[in-house]
């Protein structure tokens with residue numbers, strides 16, 4: 001079992017790779033990335049002491065960190081992305097690579113300045129100002145994604161009172177960023193050919209879900225082949241660990257091509 005610690009809540013979490021049922025979820029769910037991440041982690045990740053986690057309640061940072069750990073379990077630590085040099089005279093392909101563990105370490109939470117715990121559990125307040133806030137959860141993000149103005153919705157849910165001045169809101173957002181850093185951010189690189197500065201936006205949630213979805217592409221063919229050959233019910237095939245399912249598929253294919 002793969003165990004890791006979430007950066008914000010510090011909860012120790014165990015995670016398993018997706019089986020067929022989760023692969024179908026990724027392919028068929030018509031949900032926002034936030035809602036899909038919550039549904040997926042709800043099935044694959046629990047507390048290391050076996051308790052359940054309500055991923056709606058976890059910070060977006062912890063959800064993204066858990067997705068990155070899931071990605072580490074399935075594909076390994078190294079992320080590589082190919083981009084094209086923006087230099088008009090160059091346009092050469094650039095290879096950008098980094099490790100998940102060092103990325104998470106680099107963007108670990110820091111103690112916020114100028115805030116103190118508020119009376120209500122989970123809430124903080126700005127020192128010397130009548131402003132309190134809590135960290136947006138993944139559930140807040142999923143709900144905000146359904147509105148026309150997600151940022152406004154998050155502020156309405158997580159900052160009190162309503163309509164605070166811009167300077168106070170900046171202090172709140174700085175404190176939130178320190179306590180629960182946004183893991184979606186620009187990566188800076190340089191073109192090895194012409195030296196041009198290159199910025200690539202890395203969104204762990206979209207990146208990991210896309211990669212896992214592509215990885216799931218053969219679930220229908222695999223299920224069809226095993227059901228046809230062994231006459232197992234669909235639910236049994238979807239519950240197989242992915243590696244074992246692929247072993248069976250290879251055995252059936254080999255047997256058929258030998259026949």
Ligand SMILES: [Zn+2]
Pocket residue numbers: 085086087090091092191192193194195196
């Ligand atoms: Zn270049």
